[in-house]
Amino acid sequence: MTEDHSELNLCPKCGMENLPMATRCVHCGAEMESLFTISGQAQRSDEESEESLSDIIEEIRNDPSLKTPAEVAPIPEIPPADQIDESVLNSQELPDWLAKVRERAQEEEDSIGDLASGTIAMDAARSEEASTGVEGEFNAWINRIREKSQQENSIRARQLPTDSEDPGQVPDWLQRIRALRPQSEEEITHEVKTNPDYVDEMPPEWTDETLEELRREALAEDLEQATEPLPPASTIDEEETFPSEHQTEEPGELVEEEPELIEEDFHNIPDEEEEIPEAIPEEDPAPLSEAEEETPADVVVEETLETEEIEAAEEEPDFQAEEVPEEAGQDLPQQDDVQSEEAEYKEAPVEPETSEMPKQIEPVTSLAEEESELPPEEQDEEPEEAEQPTDSAAVPPDLLLLRDQQDRASLLASLIEEEGRVTAGKQAIRKPSGRAGRLAVTLLLLIGLIVSILIGPAAMPADTPKSMPALALSDQIQTLAENDQVLVVLDYQAAASRELEALAAPLLAQLHSQGTQLEFLTTQPSGLFLAQSLLAQAGLPEDTRVDYLPGSYLGMISSAANSTISPVGDGVVKNLHSFQLVLLVSDSSDNVRGWLEQIAPWIEPLNFAAVTTQMEAPVLLPYFDSGQLVGYAAGIADGNLGSQVAFSYRAYRVGLLLMLVMLLLGMISKGEADAIRREEERVE
């Protein structure tokens, strides 16, 4: 048996370590049930848990591996980080790279994430505890496991073949990660960082790149964890033990069951893209237990069963039962047996990897089909496995997943699956949902506006108070006498013409009625054709001359500096000193600012006013406050735009109301999402 004791849980009362399946603390007897969630399985009843607890404790205590650690060579897949730390500390001197990893992971909380920070918390808690009794035995046992696994991992990683996969599909770094990943399909519980598998693989010089690689690897492991169905204890044990060399030779069958879950649960990457990376020979860096060594055929049987079991697990929470005690006795195999079985496996009639690839690209085969492909030996074994009792309480620790781990793994799975892969499929499916939402909102606004327009005009009350700058502008216009010269500068684009014309036309009409002399100048070429519309709306003569001022205010500076040289405005507007007011009709606060910055200092007593869009109004406020602008009109209210028949004020209000609702909805949805997240964190 290969129990993976890597995922230990701390008692909420006494803080001591407990096996994951323990519903009560073995030290103080406190309830621990809420901490546990078995992936894909319903919770067992209390009686069953209690019943099995004593068995498990007894089993652990009777476990020969705990009593005689020197003889043991069990193989947990990936001992968790906390155990790694302990083992490394206990068994050997801490490597430099590992020290750096720890140091950096402690410093960079964001980089390690919640999953790993939980581990750090466990580390901290454990460091305060004394390793006595069963716990001490545990640690000693785990240390040995870890030492051995590190050695074997490094050996296998170096033996990884590189020519068996499509380099175009899988980048090198991902290959290496997957090569180092210890039987990813079989991993159940492990931690994100300080994985012992890296011990030999890490370069001597610790760089950001390698750290990133480590993180990715850890994420990849979480993916495996998330996608892993809960096989029976024996299945896991057997899967964990088959040698990586075997996987290298026959990865296809191993991965056939896996993509189905991945695809359904995590992403929509096409099968080809999905399965090809899975076909990469996966090295098992975990140390091998001789007793756990099986032929690949056995492994395939177990893999095949996984798909059944994950479904059955929903209905049969008691699945995987007494297999654990049986297998506990098999935990002390001899290395010679492993080697002999490896040799047998190599001779087994497995298909070469190249022939497996097309199979992987095909949709996931049914269970029956998969079984039919299995060698007779495997099929013979299958009923035995299927008949295994399914008592979840008896599930070894390496089969258990905490609920939060499962959730986080699910989240991380989508990220890691995108690494080094074509994600077009995923984007293609994501888009419609976003676009549908946008389309709905857009149509809502459009329908609201159209209905409002169709209902008919709703004039804004004529006596609606104006803003302070607009009132100041009105006062300024009132002070102008007959024959006073006013320069109107048209400085806007066609996009804002509707709003600006509606604002400026009443003012121009008022100025015209007061008998002021209006001179028109445009700094934009578009002003030449936009002026026609404005003049028509203001009721001004059609033959009113509109000069084009090249270079905008640069031309005006030139004119102000020396009007004899400058050919600006064909001689119409040469001397700004003669004007009482310059009215800037502009859709850009930058251009207004340009006039105020460049022209105003040259001609001190000249008054500047502006008619601008609502969006530029806040930027002009400081210039009004400083007295550089005597006033300005901006927006619907300032120009009494709402009172104009051609404009639907009701539609405008409807649009503002809808925007208000959208903003509030955005705030509420964000608040709700935060509350849910906080609740989840609290539960965790």
Place this chain on the structure above:
Amino acid sequence: MSPSELFALIIGVALTVMIFSYILGDRLFFGIATHILIGVSAAFLALVVIQKVLLPYLISPLADHTNAGFLLTLVPLALSILLVLMLFRRGTQAGAIPLAFLGGALAALAIVGVTRGTLAPQILSMIGRFEPGQLMHGAEPQWGVILEALMILLGVISVLFVFHHRGQLKAGNVDRPVFLEGVGSIGQIFIGITFGALFVGLFSSALVALISSLSDIIRFISLWF
């Protein structure tokens, strides 16, 4: 409605519908409309520049050799030729000189303009709020005015501090006392208020444009019913 107005309305409605087809995910008609816009705008701009700038500023002085401005016009002519060389692969480097000329002149204008037109008036306006004549009405202090002046001063300084903080962040220096963080937060509040007003202003302007476009479409449809 005159025929020319009707024609303009039909063209306008067709182009508006082509633009709004973007909402439904269309790219073809939207692309056609935008490319028409670019083509027409570019041609109109070119015509205006040629007829309103180059002819009076460059060509006319060159045509008259006796004009005093003839020699002065040779400089922009030379710079313009260098610019035109940029259209050819071998002449791209030649454009650096006229662009440097433009850059230098505009930078100098910006220095003077920003100093005289924005920095000095705005700072003076802020300081001017603390003039005794404004803060006191006879012997009575105007607390409202004082508070307003203080708020404006604090707000502007805190907003400037946000600028400074961003510069520090880019430089990697983020160690600051707590009270400075508080000042930065106040600045962010004022920036947020301004951005909120700008956001509503932009939406308001866009909404007016949208209502105008929809009104045109509805008006066009109503012509036929």
Place this chain on the structure above:
Amino acid sequence: MKRPLTLIVGLLSGLAVLVAMFVAPRGGSVLAVVLNWVIVVASVALLVAIASLVLTHLRFIVKGRKGFLLSIVLVLSFIATLALGLLLGVDDPFFLGFVGAIIRPIETALLGLVALVMMSAAMKIFRERGWSVLTVSFGVSAIIFLILGLGFLQNLKIPVLNEAIRFVEALPMIGARGLLIGIGIGLLMMAFRVLFGMEGSGND
């Protein structure tokens, strides 16, 4: 780093403008001459850019590049407008009406699209940016100004409320002034860098 010649040209033109502005009005003639040159050169630069645009699309058409149909649309509309303008003149009312009839509805519709995009973006703002001092103040400010934009409160004609509204409407001035001063200082620094050849156009 710029080449010495471009550096000298940029520096000279900048210094000429600076000196002329500081010794105004005596330097007015120099300033007027230099600014006229700037206007001409900038206009030619604009023409060069337009020519480059048209040439690029012509190249797309000749090569049959993907989307070349849109290039054809662009080139045809360009040629038609140019021909009509040369034929009638830029100041011709019919020509101006023709150009206005095309540009106005397209630009207005494009700005209208902004409203639609902003509407759908409004819901995402807080989800994307999270909660912070800036986002919260932004959201509250936007909501308040939207409510003010509806005009209901103003039409209540309550003096105290109107005073409060005026106070709120003046609040963006503080942030805007800070931004203007900050941007002004940044612009000043940038202008000096351009002037002394440390940044800007003409880099080799």
